[in-house]
Amino acid sequence: MRAAVFNGPGEIDIEERPKPEIEGPDHAIVRVTHTxxxxxxxxxxxxxxxxxxxxxxxxxxxGVVEAVGEDVVSVEPGDRVFAPFLQSCGRCEFCRRGLHTSCVDVGSWNGDDGGAQGEYVRATHADGTLVRVPDRYADDEGVLRSILPLTDVMGTGHHAVRSAGVEAGDSCVVVGDGAVGLCAVAAARRLGAERIVAMGHHEDRLDLARAFGATDTVAARGEAAVERAHDLTHGGAAHVVEAVGAASAMETAVEVCRPGGTVGYVGVPHGMDGLDLYPLFGDNITLRGGVAPVRAYADDLLADVLQGTLDPAPVFTETVSLGDVPEGYRLMDQREAVKVLVEVDA
Amino acid sequence: MRAAVFNGPGEIDIEERPKPEIEGPDHAIVRVTHTxxxxxxxxxxxxxxxxxxxxxxxxxxxGVVEAVGEDVVSVEPGDRVFAPFLQSCGRCEFCRRGLHTSCVDVGSWNGDDGGAQGEYVRATHADGTLVRVPDRYADDEGVLRSILPLTDVMGTGHHAVRSAGVEAGDSCVVVGDGAVGLCAVAAARRLGAERIVAMGHHEDRLDLARAFGATDTVAARGEAAVERAHDLTHGGAAHVVEAVGAASAMETAVEVCRPGGTVGYVGVPHGMDGLDLYPLFGDNITLRGGVAPVRAYADDLLADVLQGTLDPAPVFTETVSLGDVPEGYRLMDQREAVKVLVEVDA
Structure with missing residues (x-):
């Protein structure tokens, strides 16, 4: 089978790799169609x-389930399924509490199970991990494009907004205009936020933010951006989403947060020497979030996608084939695409 | 008037300073009796x-109110009062929401208003800041000792426990056996926590923690301490209090927190180059807290002290006169006292 492989910085190649096989009763093999x-x-x-x-x-x-182990009950061969960016058992304390990312047997898509940018993956906890797409939508390419972000960015944006404590009628600020930030805007609108201020550096992405439900956008940088956000929220928002994971974005998020408010963060902390707690301490700003348990949100978000009230598909601004995954990375790296969809079976 | 003055590291002296005076309609002059x-x-x-x-x-x-400005309505000369470690207006958005520490006109006890380790202070927002002790307790030295911690450490311990989300029946871990940690134990018991694990390095202070309501204590250091706390809480507590403000204590707090749990922190962040967010991120551990709005809690905590169900007085393990404040600092610095009470008018 063909699979994308990391061979060093800037080097993604398509190579032949062994196809994963059923090796346990909870396993399933999925022929990947989209990633x-x-x-x-x-x-x-x-x-x-x-x-x-x-x-x-x-x-x-x-993708489409190709084979299942003998204990798998929730999917069968031929089912269209998608899965979160982590595998989870679905049965432990943390899975039952909706914190699948802390599953006692959490697993990544990697190694012998295969990366998702390849022709096949193995789910080692098929019942706990895979989400079945109802048959009537299973081959609707348009719907599948809208569902695909539920594997990661849409669930992550939702987690950020939930972590920030956004409820109907609230005002919130979303820092970051990448795919997760845009999905956070969509999630905030879905939860009924009345004022959604999107902050970013790219006018075209902020246009998308408006399409997703942002009521205001701030394209400025540095102090000017913070001042503008303060103006729009009359002194800071009680609910702020940090959707980047970079030190500068976290700093901005804290600066635009109202005293006593909450910053919901979901970006993998990256390039931070460490967070200066003092600005949070002085104004009792809560920091809540982390790696998003998107499995916990998949069913609810899927229902909304299928009824047409939620459509994160516009985050995919480019589409490539499996063979062009290296080009997909380049497009993302150069910020020529917000997010790249891969049609594996194209 | 006599007042304690900071003249450099290790140098606290008692000097003559001008007595503060009423300069505005919201002011009050308090003759300090205890600090x-x-x-x-x-x-x-x-x-x-x-x-x-x-x-x-x-x-x-x-202390005792000596004079008030013409607009002050909540206290009058002769009233026994105490005050939080910050002054606040009591009227702004943040005061009304119980976040007095983010008051739009927040002020410290310092400068012209006088430090509390002196014979007089000026409250610039008397109505928003001072808390009146009912007359029948106003001269009861035993009760006053029990009330005094409400100016800071008891309200701070309570804020930590509230920030950690402790409710009746919960298990929690308190990291730190200083006065704030001990008060956090008392606060957790007051809120109905069933299991309270106190972690510290001093056996005598952990004895005090048990007297305050800790069901278990952990005196070990490093990995052994974390393992013991994990054993006691079956894998970490959902509610953890960080009551020190040092990097090592915060690290321990995060390590003993259960995935999806909350660390309530109130120690002034100190000596931290920056908090490594990654351990919080991976397990979705919430960080909530900050400088404690003890004014918000003063009335409720006072009621409990007066009815005898809360008594933080044992944190005062030494008592000095105003003249011996320098010795009080030495006792605290050398850890020969948990907390030093100062009888200013002794």
């Missing part, structure tokens, strides 16, 4: 985080 | 934080 390139993939692509050379990549699988 | 030395005073005492040489010190005033 994506993630902003978090850029950290190793740029050499800013470590990753083993030769490792398979991709963590946003959607 | 205390605070763990946070040690940062400048040890030269670990900056403070202007010659500045007055102390921020935990209790």
């Amino acid at each position: 994506a390139v993630c902003g978090s993939d850029l950290w190793f692509y740029r050499g800013e985080s470590d990753r083993e050379a030769g490792s398979r990549v991709g963590h946003e699988p959607m | 205390a030395v605070c763990g946070s005073d040690l940062w400048f005492y040890r030269g670990e934080s900056d403070r202007e040489a010659g500045s007055r010190v102390g921020h935990e005033p209790m």
